[in-house]
Amino acid sequence: MSEKHLQTGDALPPYGGKLRLFAMRFCPYAERTVLVMNAKNLQYDTVFVNLDHKPEWLLNYSPKGTVPALEYEEGKGIFDSNIINFYLDEKYPDVPLQSTDPLRRAEDKIIVELFAGVQSAFYTAAYNSQALQPNMVDTYHKGLEGLQDTLRARGTKFLHGETPGLVDYTLFPFLERFEALPLVGKPEFELVKSKYELLVNYIEAMKVVPAVKLYYLSPETHAKFIESRNKGDANYNMLDTSSVCCMRPRKKKE
């Protein structure tokens, strides 16, 4: 798998018979689905796309042109990380990622819903920092304090239980990126260990979960992408080492 992002004019690679995920390497929403597919040990192909110059065929799978989109059958897609992830959990129940209790499932969704303000503050801080207001910093920290309180109240290693579930894989892609904010000049978004001990330990525990570890990127890498996007030239292919890195097969010389 190359991490090159296909763009306008590029051909859709031939369908390989597996589930196929349309993603962008630095998109936290797409990461949600990657983590769920990894957790469920699903076999899938990935097609990365350039969101500034979208390939024409993306709209066949995702009418709004967003990622993730899942090609569940040749030529047929569904989109939206939450819709895809609930679909995957229902369609491939061998590794169940939700509680069997309807109330607990509702509570997990409420955790995600209450996290929306935190996500929104992150996006403003990272990509629209001239619009950043002090109340957004407050929203961010109040949301994270609430999340830490929930972790404490549940008393389990992960929000789902002793192993992560849908709720954990839904929040983690954002938590992973929050550590990049102090590196792009936003120290007020740091998760200071003394205040967020339980939450920081949870984040560290998530990082070593196999489904996450396979796809995790460092704060420095996220910061580099954020900075490239803010300069107006998002560097989608900064991890594409497909033809140069000794860890992957080199392209054969013609």
Added chain:
Amino acid sequence: MSEKHLQTGDALPPYGGKLRLFAMRFCPYAERTVLVMNAKNLQYDTVFVNLDHKPEWLLNYSPKGTVPALEYEEGKGIFDSNIINFYLDEKYPDVPLQSTDPLRRAEDKIIVELFAGVQSAFYTAAYNSQALQPNMVDTYHKGLEGLQDTLRARGTKFLHGETPGLVDYTLFPFLERFEALPLVGKPEFELVKSKYELLVNYIEAMKVVPAVKLYYLSPETHAKFIESRNKGDANYNMLDTSSVCCMRPRKKKE
């Protein structure tokens, strides 16, 4: 049940031992849950609240102060129409409102997701009409054409099937309100029968479904509420006939 909306300073009525729904009579999101509870023949109490002067206790059930919120157990609430409705469908499965097929369930969610642009155009037209742009009128009609195409492709009386399901009860509260737009000076939002025959027939069929009929309000009534809200004094209690109407028990004279 009085349709009086409780406000800041008003006491929370005593808990009656049933499910209790916090709603606002003209809120389409709250209506989604009312319809689902009606369709499932659930016994419940309703507490209407004034959203401009919220009672203090609303936040105990809905941390963002939104409706609907559901008191599922004394003093304990969940909020958000979608979260509540999926919870109700899972918790009270006797009248199932979703397909058993994971893909069909995902497709139903996609219908709702694609409808978000239509809803948003409606809200701008109704409540923020100085911000209305021609592209929003386009978004509205493209969304409704897409919905009509889906109805045609499914070939069933309702989106869910021969009886309505979660997807129908989720969209209908908005469709019910769209007919009010021409009455408040927005003729470009009319669902012209020649163009929307299938969709209009679907809306008419929904209006006579028992779960809907019990709560349905006419376009004139919705228009009256929209106009009162735009004048800065939302007339929450315009339907409160609890002490005057001969159809309900009058208050006893002191």
